[in-house]
Amino acid sequence: MAQDDAIEARSSRKVYGTGPEAVVALDDVSIAIRKGEFFTLLGPSGCGKTTLLRMIAGFETPTAGQILLNGRDITDAPPNLRPVNTVFQSYALFPHLSVRRNVGFGLQMLGRPASEIDQKVERALAMVRLGEMADRKPTQLSGGQQQRVALARALAPSPEVLLLDEPLSALDLKLRKEMQSELKRLQHELGITFIFVTHDQEEALTMSDRIGVMSAGRLLQVGSPREIYNHPVNRFVADFIGETNFLPAEVSGGVATIAGGIAIPVDAGSPEGAHTIAIRPEHVRILPQDAGAAMRGTIAETTYFGTDSHVRLRLDGGADLVARYQSDTAGGEAPPTGAEVGVSFTPGAVQVLED
């Protein structure tokens, strides 16, 4: 393994139950998470992302494979012997302890002297801006404040890796946005490796250095948000991250031919044969009918979303597409239903998918 990997999972596998009822939660997942990076495990519920996180925390033992921390095998180490802390989805704050004692719990269990505990708790609370709440009980705090306490509690013992299990899912939209930037700021300041689990693709795109997309116990793609968004490896990733139009096509010699014989130029290195091509709605341009566009179509429906409108249209060849129409572009309002328009794709935006 590379020197700068904080966590590495080697062909980790988790099977619940035995015999015909066995459920494979994690199917030979190998992944290396670098020191100091903000890594997100993204996928729908039941995809195995939480199982992987719990394996790193030590709550689950892999059926097969290994978990390494800084190159050291920790597969069989119990959670209390791993310098890894978790921010739980339910926060799991200790209701009988004050905020201060909650945050100091880890250090106390490590047997640190009282003076050090006080100082680190103070610092952790200041970090999440909850200094004045130190003597309250968790039940006296709002959801957002409890979230911060959970964060401070996990950070106070200075773990090498911080695990976050959908920590923002219980917050309302505004608070969630606030916590997103707060988490990002903390991660920058502390330089700790963050492993963040979410099913929210937007959250993953805005916060992460790298994303691992998971589905049905498998790791499908690992890459920067940009790579994942612009070059999804397969239909699942393209569909899960953002909106995408999928069109069946015959690919040959850098040209994809879709229904109605419309030829679309694609990457020269694209796989040949019958494949699905993907195009993001924002890369579909709607032009006036007489603008000389390569394709023509009819507007089927327009949905107004504030900053833009989603336009469903049917190409003359019979293929259905969704386009995003910026409200403030020169054209003003999106064309009305039934209007005949010209259609073009942003060059290089069309992806040929492997499967």
Add this chain to the structure above:
Amino acid sequence: MSAREDGQARRDARNTWLLSAPALFILTFAAAGPLLIMLVYSFLTPGDYGNVVWKFSTDAWVGTVLSKDIFDGTYSLADAHLTIFWRSVKLSLITTFFTFIVGFPTAWIIATRSPRMRTALLFLITIPFWTNLLIRTFAINQIIRNEGLLNTFLLYLGVIDEPLLIIYSDFAVFLGMTYVYLPLMVLPLFAAIDRFDMRLIEAAYDLYASRWQVLRRVILPIVRPGIVAGSILVFIPALGAYVTPRILGGGRNMMIGNFIELQFGQGRNWPLGAALSVLLLVIVAVALVFYVRITSRESSNG
């Protein structure tokens, strides 16, 4: 507040009183009444053949802890009484402790089963209540007496050469009370553990707590109300136990309950019996206040 709302509020208040009237009536006459009678009797003079003579006397109260020498009239500590008090308190404390030691894992196991299994197990816990206490205690007697099941079995196996002398000892009383009062400990503990958020265990474990620390720092403090309730439910009836020490302790290993009964029966000293009863009540009340205060202080400085 409008006139109509005012009327509504008054009607609500009146209905509340009406609805609680039967309970208040029973409490006043069936609980406070007898207590008052006991208190009055404890300051009267014993009659020759039981009952009381309406003449004020503090002899009964003096007699609870001191005994008067029949010949020279000097007072000394009533060793026999104190021994009985001490045995009662000691056995009740030990019983409470052991029902907790046995009851906590039991309650934990029940609370962590699947809902169906849990219902079945709780049902099993309540089965002893179907049978009369007297019969259950005699059953224990049958098991532990010298020619009983246990001794016969052990002798047959050759583990022992002579029967174990369990029956008619403090140990037999403790054994019987632990058996009888165990459900009273398990049920409140189950209720507390059932409400306990098991995810807190993972959180503590994640924050470097060992298994023992998880139990001591997180689980026990949070289920404390259940421990307090269970302890009270076991300790109070144990302290006043009558049937169990009578059947399993024999005549020699009396507890306060038996001693009080003795005063109203063969002893023919109703005022002493009444004074002992009131004293028992005071001991329980003081112990309760003390216990609740200690446990609530511990939880508030957490």
